[in-house]
Amino acid sequence: MPKRKAEDNRLARSPTMADIARIAGVSAATVSRALAGLPPITEETRLRVAQAAKEAGYAVNRHARSLRLKRSKVMLVLIPNLANPNFPDLLMHIDRAAYDCGYDIMIAHTAIDPHRSDRYVDELLAGGLDGVLLTANYCPPKLLERISAGARLPIVRTLSPTPRPDGISGVQIDEEKAAYDVVDHLARQGYRRIAHLGGPPKEIVAIARKRGWEKALSDHGLDAGSDLYVSAGFLINDGRRAGAELGRSTALPDAIFCSNDESAYGLIAGLKERGLRVPNDIAVAGFDDLSFSAVLDPPLTTVRLPRREMAEKSVWKLRALIEEDTPNDITILEHELLIRSSSIRN
Amino acid sequence: MPKRKAEDNRLARSPTMADIARIAGVSAATVSRALAGLPPITEETRLRVAQAAKEAGYAVNRHARSLRLKRSKVMLVLIPNLANPNFPDLLMHIDRAAYDCGYDIMIAHTAIDPHRSDRYVDELLAGGLDGVLLTANYCPPKLLERISAGARLPIVRTLSPTPRPDGISGVQIDEEKAAYDVVDHLARQGYRRIAHLGGPPKEIVAIARKRGWEKALSDHGLDAGSDLYVSAGFLINDGRRAGAELGRSTALPDAIFCSNDESAYGLIAGLKERGLRVPNDIAVAGFDDLSFSAVLDPPLTTVRLPRREMAEKSVWKLRALIEEDTPNDITILEHELLIRSSSIRN
DNA sequence: GTGAAAGCGCTAACAT
DNA sequence: ATGTTAGCGCTTTCAC
Numbered sequence: 030m031p032k033r034k035a036e037d038n039r040l041a042r043s044p045t046m047a048d049i050a051r052i053a054g055v056s057a058a059t060v061s062r063a064l065a066g067l068p069p070i071t072e073e074t075r076l077r078v079a080q081a082a083k084e085a086g087y088a089v090n091r092h093a094r095s096l097r098l099k100r101s102k103v104m105l106v107l108i109p110n111l112a113n114p115n116f117p118d119l120l121m122h123i124d125r126a127a128y129d130c131g132y133d134i135m136i137a138h139t140a141i142d143p144h145r146s147d148r149y150v151d152e153l154l155a156g157g158l159d160g161v162l163l164t165a166n167y168c169p170p171k172l173l174e175r176i177s178a179g180a181r182l183p184i185v186r187t188l189s190p191t192p193r194p195d196g197i198s199g200v201q202i203d204e205e206k207a208a209y210d211v212v213d214h215l216a217r218q219g220y221r222r223i224a225h226l227g228g229p230p231k232e233i234v235a236i237a238r239k240r241g242w243e244k245a246l247s248d249h250g251l252d253a254g255s256d257l258y259v260s261a262g263f264l265i266n267d268g269r270r271a272g273a274e275l276g277r278s279t280a281l282p283d284a285i286f287c288s289n290d291e292s293a294y295g296l297i298a299g300l301k302e303r304g305l306r307v308p309n310d311i312a313v314a315g316f317d318d319l320s321f322s323a324v325l326d327p328p329l330t331t332v333r334l335p336r337r338e339m340a341e342k343s344v345w346k347l348r349a350l351i352e353e354d355t356p357n358d359i360t361i362l363e364h365e366l367l368i369r370s371s372s373i374r375n
Numbered sequence: 376m377p378k379r380k381a382e383d384n385r386l387a388r389s390p391t392m393a394d395i396a397r398i399a400g401v402s403a404a405t406v407s408r409a410l411a412g413l414p415p416i417t418e419e420t421r422l423r424v425a426q427a428a429k430e431a432g433y434a435v436n437r438h439a440r441s442l443r444l445k446r447s448k449v450m451l452v453l454i455p456n457l458a459n460p461n462f463p464d465l466l467m468h469i470d471r472a473a474y475d476c477g478y479d480i481m482i483a484h485t486a487i488d489p490h491r492s493d494r495y496v497d498e499l500l501a502g503g504l505d506g507v508l509l510t511a512n513y514c515p516p517k518l519l520e521r522i523s524a525g526a527r528l529p530i531v532r533t534l535s536p537t538p539r540p541d542g543i544s545g546v547q548i549d550e551e552k553a554a555y556d557v558v559d560h561l562a563r564q565g566y567r568r569i570a571h572l573g574g575p576p577k578e579i580v581a582i583a584r585k586r587g588w589e590k591a592l593s594d595h596g597l598d599a600g601s602d603l604y605v606s607a608g609f610l611i612n613d614g615r616r617a618g619a620e621l622g623r624s625t626a627l628p629d630a631i632f633c634s635n636d637e638s639a640y641g642l643i644a645g646l647k648e649r650g651l652r653v654p655n656d657i658a659v660a661g662f663d664d665l666s667f668s669a670v671l672d673p674p675l676t677t678v679r680l681p682r683r684e685m686a687e688k689s690v691w692k693l694r695a696l697i698e699e700d701t702p703n704d705i706t707i708l709e710h711e712l713l714i715r716s717s718s719i720r721n
Numbered sequence: 722g723t724g725a726a727a728g729c730g731c732t733a734a735c736a737t
Numbered sequence: 738a739t740g741t742t743a744g745c746g747c748t749t750t751c752a753c
Contacts, residue, residue, distance in 0.1 A: 043500040045730055056740045061732055069738055088497030092441040093730035096745050101438060103481070111467035114460075121457035124484040128491065135449070135481050138470040145474065151434030154389040156746090171432075265670050298670045324611050324644045326672055391746055402724045407748055415722055439746035442729050502730090 044085040053081040064089070095156075104347060105149055105158045106136045109165040113263075114291065114319050115336060116164075119188065122340030123162065130348050132159070139167070147171050153182065160347045164188045166233045168197060181357070183350040187343040188334075191359060192233050198350065199359040200343040204234050207332045207364040208241025208286070211314050214330070215284045215372060216249040220312055224257040224282035226271050226292055232263075238288045238316060257282055261292055268292030272299015283311060284372065290315035290322050290331055297325070297371070312372045328369035335362045390431040399427040410435070441502075450693060451495055451504045452482045455511040459609075460637065460665050461682060462510075465534065468686030469508065476694050478505070485513070493517050499528065506693045510534045512579045514543060527703070529696040533689040534680075537705060538579050544696065545705040546689040550580050553678045553710040554587025554632070557660050560676070561630045561718060562595040566658055570603040570628035572617050572638055578609075584634045584662060603628055607638055614638035618645015629657060630718070636661035636668050636677055643671070643717070658718045674715035681708045 050057045055074060062070050063078035081087075095101040104127055108116065120136070127134050135158070139146045146169040152158050154175075160183035161172075168186070175182060176196045186199040215223050225242040228235030239258075246253045256279045261267040268287060272295065276282065287293035293315035297307050307313050307327055315322060315331040322329040342360055349355045396403045401420060408416050409424035427433075441447040450473055454462065466482070473480050481504070485492045492515040498504050500521075506529035507518075514532070521528060522542045533546040561569050571588040574581030585604075592599045602625045607613040614633060618641065622628065633639035639661035643653050653659050653673055661668060661677040668675040688706055695701040 043502065046732095047730080057730085058732075058741080059739060062739090065732090071738065074738080086497060086500065088494070088501040088503070090442070090501050090730050091498060091503040092438040092447060093745090094732080095438040096436070096442055096729090096747085097731045097733085099745070111463050111470070114463065116463050117457050117460065120482070121484055124457070124482060125487055128483075128487065133481050133483070135479050136466070136470060137474075137479070138467055141471055141474065148434070151432060152437060154432065155434040155436050156389065157434070157437035265666065269670065294667065294670055298672065301672060320611065321640065321667055324615065324640055326644065326647060392748095393746080403746085404725080404748075405723060408723090411748085417722065420722080436746055439729090440748080442731085442745090443747045443749085445729070 044087045045090070046087075049078065049082050049085060049087050052085060053078045099156050100351075101157060101159050102132050103158055104132050104134050104160050104162055104344070105153070106134050106162045106164060107146055107149065107169075108136055108138050109167050110140050111138050115188065115317060115334060118320075118336045119164065119340050122337045123344055126341045126344035130344065132344075132348070134162075150175075159183065160185070160351045162187065162343055162347055163197070166190070166192055168195070172197075181350075181354070183347055185343045185347040185350065187339045189234060190237060196357055198346055198357045200339050200346060200362065201359065202335065202339075202362050202364040204237035205241040205244070207366075208238040208288075208316065209245045210241075210364075210366045211316065211330070211332060212242050212245035212286050213249070214366060214368060215286060215312060215314060216245060216251060218284075218312070218372060218374070220284035221251060222257065222280070222282040222284070223251060224259065224275070224285045225253075226268060226285055226287040226296055227258060227260045228263050228288035228292070230260050235263075235288050242286055256280075261288075263289050263292055265291050265295035265298075268295025268297075269299040269302075270295070272296040273302060275300075281305075281311060284308075285311060285313050287313065287315045290317040290319045290329060293329055293331070293371075294321070294325065297329075308371050308374055312374070314372050318367055323369070325371070327371045330369045330372035331367050333365040333367050335364065338362050390433045391436070392433075395424065395428050395431060395433050398431060399424045445502050446697075447503060447505050448478050449504055450478050450480050450506050450508055450690070451499070452480050452508045452510060453492055453495065453515075454482055454484050455513050456486050457484050461534065461663060461680060464666075464682045465510065465686050468683045469690055472687045472690035476690065478690075478694070480508075496521075505529060506531070506697045508533065508689055508693055509543070512536070512538055514541070518543075527696075527700070529693055531689045531693040531696065533685045535580060536583060542703055544692055544703045546685050546692060546708065547705065548681065548685075548708050548710040550583035551587040551590070553712075554584040554634075554662065555591045556587075556710075556712045557662065557676070557678060558588050558591035558632050559595070560712060560714060561632065561658060561660060562591060562597060564630075564658070564718060564720070566630035567597060568603065568626070568628040568630070569597060570605065570621070570631045571599075572614060572631055572633040572642055573604060573606045574609050574634035574638070576606050581609075581634050588632055602626075607634075609635050609638055611637050611641035611644075614641025614643075615645040616641070618642040619648060621646075627651075627657060630654075631657060631659050633659065633661045636663040636665045636675060639675055639677070639717075640667070640671065643675075654717050654720055658720065660718050664713055668713075669715070671717070673717045676715045676718035677713050679711040679713050681710065684708050 046057045050060045063075045150171045163186040166189040190201045318331045318333040392403045396406045409421045496517045509532040512535040531544045536547045537545045664677045664679040
């Protein structure tokens with residue numbers, strides 16, 4: 030192999046439209062039209078240009094295009110907490126749906142630095158981004174300001190319900206109803222002392238799920254006494270701690286509805302450490318339907334979050350907001366109760 | 376609230392440098408320098424400009440900047456399989472490290488469409504992207520072409536080891552050695568018939584892990600008979616199926632090293648379904664250290680993948696490649712054997 | 722220390 | 738059907 034000078038290693042600057050134009054013997058404007066497949070052009074030149082572009086390994090420079098069009102074909106996904114195990118799945122479907130619509134996605138994990146999300150709002154406004162997908166309740170204050178000032182920005186919230194009408198479009202499930210369904214199922218199984226392992230008390234989903242629990246108990250004429258409610262976190266270890274503590278001072282419940290699958294995993298581990306059997310000594314149900322829930326010992330009764338539909342619908346909604354200036358609205362998706370052995374006495 | 380005309384809803388076009396220049400009573404060039412904090416400028420004007428920018432809610436237009444600088448401050452993360460549960464963690468740290476270096480990340484899930492990755496290679500070359508982080512063995516053929524033609528492109532591979540020297544920088548662990556350590560541990564526990572639930576036979580990590588298993592057996596004078604090797608997939612259900620089948624026709628092994636944690640989860644579930652106890656009837660070990668592995672019943676012996684270090688080091692390496700034209704190289708990180716009860720007879 | 726001007730690569734209005 | 742031209746918003750010489 031011949032020796033090369035250092036500069037040769039960096040490939041010659043990649044071709045621009047002007048280069049392709051020269052090769053194909055047309056003007057840059059024609060190249061642009063040909064590649065975009067826009068009408069006033071002969072099939073023959075279109076082919077010739079396509080050929081030249083392909084051979085030269087040409088790709089449009091996205092920044093030049095975005096600058097000109099004032100549209101970037103990029104959606105930003107704001108993720109408060111990537112450790113949330115709903116994400117891989119959600120993100121996968123978001124990516125897929127966005128790709129199918131011709132968008133690329135940028136992601137930003139906002140838990141790190143609260144100022145970070147504000148920067149992206151500025152970018153959105155400055156034209157660097159076409160839209161924002163919020164995968165949580167949290168919305169940068171700057172955004173809310175603009176919106177309440179009457180701006181119609183391309184933003185969609187998913188995974189988390191809307192705290193209260195705030196002018197942001199959403200794709201969500203009825204969290205309270207879903208929680209109700211779980212507890213209703215437990216009650217119908219004959220459980221009477223149905224406890225709730227709640228999530229962080231300020232989290233909107235935790236609040237909604239707790240409300241569903243209360244309502245179902247009340248509808249079944251059951252008691253939601255304070256010894257039946259434990260506030261924990263959403264993590265495995267939060268559940269484990271609760272499992273180790275639960276009922277130490279008072280009577281054990283006979284079933285526990287956990288605010289999410291992860292805390293249920295921990296709870297079950299904690300109960301087992303104490304020698305209790307699930308579901309025979311105590312039934313357990315979760316919420317989310319993470320993939321591990323099906324192979325847990327015992328398999329976990331839970332609510333299936335329609336992650337794929339959430340992802341797709343929110344991308345589509347965002348696209349509509351970007352491209353068609355549609356009105357804001359909230360879409361409620363169906364959830365599904367998955368009954369597995371953790372809640373069925375055998 | 377006063378009624379607005381439709382147009383008023385779209386906020387007035389967001390400010391550009393020219394606007395800020397006008398407000399601050401300077402030229403656009405000065406604004407640019409002031410905001411960048413570049414030398415020949417008085418502290419006083421710098422402040423005045425900063426003030427004006429802040430009040431106007433100014434943000435630079437990333438596309439205009441990228442076009443001018445021929446540098447976008449965007450790294451693309453190519454993800455072959457987002458369902459891989461190593462990702463949330465890895466991605467979180469990648470995002471964090473990139474943010475700290477002033478980069479944004481775009482993600483592209485390549486499993487969907489094999490042509491997709493080629494598009495990004497063109498974009499990389501066209502200046503739309505600064506660099507690419509491959510989170511798998513797979514590398515777009517177009518990339519390999521360029522590289523073997525002598526191009527030094529800013530690309531880093533992580534999570535997966537390099538198949539063979541291919542000119543791409545990497546951040547990885549010694550997969551074979553790590554597998555060796557697991558099997559060595561099992562052998563030292565006194566297990567003699569140590570089986571391997573291997574991953575897909577063409578996957579590079581599966582090959583390396585299998586090789587580690589063979590080597591450790593051989594070093595301990597143990598047999599790696601064909602009845603001790605089962606090829607499966609990396610998913611829970613693959614393991615479960617294996618667990619249901621294992622030893623049906625021949626004697627059961629007394630320990631099984633699974634090529635990843637997920638298949639180990641399934642395997643354990645499958646064994647339990649057959650009434651076998653882990654580890655007393657059969658010991659199990661995995662590879663990856665997913666967060667659930669610690670709360671599994673029993674907690675799973677496994678290898679900790681240094682996901683955070685992988686993420687950070689690969690981002691740093693990519694940055695160096697982009698900004699400093701450093702040579703390609705491979706970094707091997709330390710792994711750690713996590714011994715938990717699934718491999719310790721009680 | 723600051724301003725004027727050029728130009729990054731592209732697309733769209735207008736001319737031919 | 739195709740070419741010419743202007744300009745998107747920014748940074749950076751080069752003058753002053």
